[in-house]
Amino acid sequence: MNTIQLQEIIQNYLSQYEFVNNRENDELFKWRAAAFMYGMNPFADDFLSKLKMALRALSVLCTEENWQPATGISVLCDSDKADKESEVHTAFKVLFGEDGGEIEERYNNILRFVGLTNAMIDAYMPESERVVYEQDIRSALTYLGLMRTDKDFLIEADAAQHFALFTEYESDIVSDDTVNLEAYYNMCNELIYYIKEDTDLLKTVQARLEYEGTVAACPCSLKDIDKGLHLLAYDIIHCTEKYGFYETHPIPKKKRLTANQLKLEAQKKQIRNNIYEIQQHINKAASQLDEIENLDMTGMTVTHAKFGDGEVIEHDGDRLTVLFSIGEKTLSLKTAFSKGLLEAEDEEITELCSSILDTEEKVKALQLRQRAQELELEKI
DSSP: OOHHHHHHHHHHHHHTHHHHTSTTTOTTHHHHHHHHHTTOOTTSTTHHHHHHHHHHHHTTTTOBTTBOHHHHHHHHTSTTTOSOHHHHHHHHHHHTOOOTTOHHHHHHHHHHHHHHHHHHHHHHSOHHHHHHHOOOHHHHHHHHHHHOTTTOOOOOHHHHHHHHHHTTOSSOSEETTEEOHHHHHHHHHHHHHHHHHOHHHHHHHHHHHHHHHHHSOOSSOGGGTTTTOHHHHHHHHHHHHHTTHHHHSOOOOOOOOOHHHHHHHHHHHHHHHHHHHHHHHHHHHHHHHHHHHTOOOTTOEEEETTTEEEEEEEEETTEEEEEETTEEEEEEHHHHHHTTSEEESSHHHHHHHHTHHHHHHHHHHHHHHHHHHHHHHHHO
8 A cells, every 4th residue: 555645645634624524514424323323233132123213313324316225224124114024133133143253254244134135125115116225235334334333344335446546555445346345344454554643633533523422412422432443444535535535636547566566465465464353352352341441339249258248339440449247448359359359249240350450461462463563564
């Protein structure tokens, strides 16, 4: 990837950030839509009821003159159009099915989802409405990208391909009308690497999201739903296309690479894949630490190896104040649980808290591995 031209795109996005998020353009609607869908469980019994509510926010993102897939899902959920809502639910279970982190399997899940939903559209809707309501890879990735902002990316095929060509990315994103999903995800992850290096951009976006969260009626904080920067990466690609960057910055013709260049690009691709996989492990460990951080043990019964049973009367960060029969004791949650001195009545809480120190060390080790890979990438 041509980092000079990539930086040019990032700086252009930063310079236009207030403009693209003014009242008229309002590109922040993507974050608001994600706030309504973030963390929804496609396998839960109440998924469809939550989805119907979220689709109202999503309709802005998935609506063009002759393309309204979110509305199509809403119509399918209407009992007048479909005999069983369970068919729609089944399709979403397929879309979010286990893929083992393999992009190829995720792509297959997307194709199966598109096939199932379009078969329902053909069966339950008039012919005149089918083309408008049909699902495709873009709509499927929209559902994935908004519910799993740490794992998936939204996509616009033309914007992605033009971004790849301008930055001289080594792989075509679109070929013969087929999306190369692995190449697209790798390109987005490389973009995220450079986004993280731009502190001005991150501060600008974070400040705007914090402000937006105070004035917009959203079910969760906007600044917390895109910690992996997947929405931001997509927004940069989208806005670069939409607001005329390529009109003043012509897209260069694709260069034919030499054998040595191809070898170097293959090495960079492997390293980027390694960085992405490490980041997934970091995200998983960090979510466990977040779960502990948000835990309030006040009122819980605990058992200490020396002091016996007691009740937590105050929980402040790592500090637990416990009332035992011998009186109050202040304990370090991390130390007491990790050393096996303290157990909670709930076995799951005991297991979670006992792993704090190990998880923190794991995150540090992963971050060191990731940095080593990033340095290796810079050398190439």
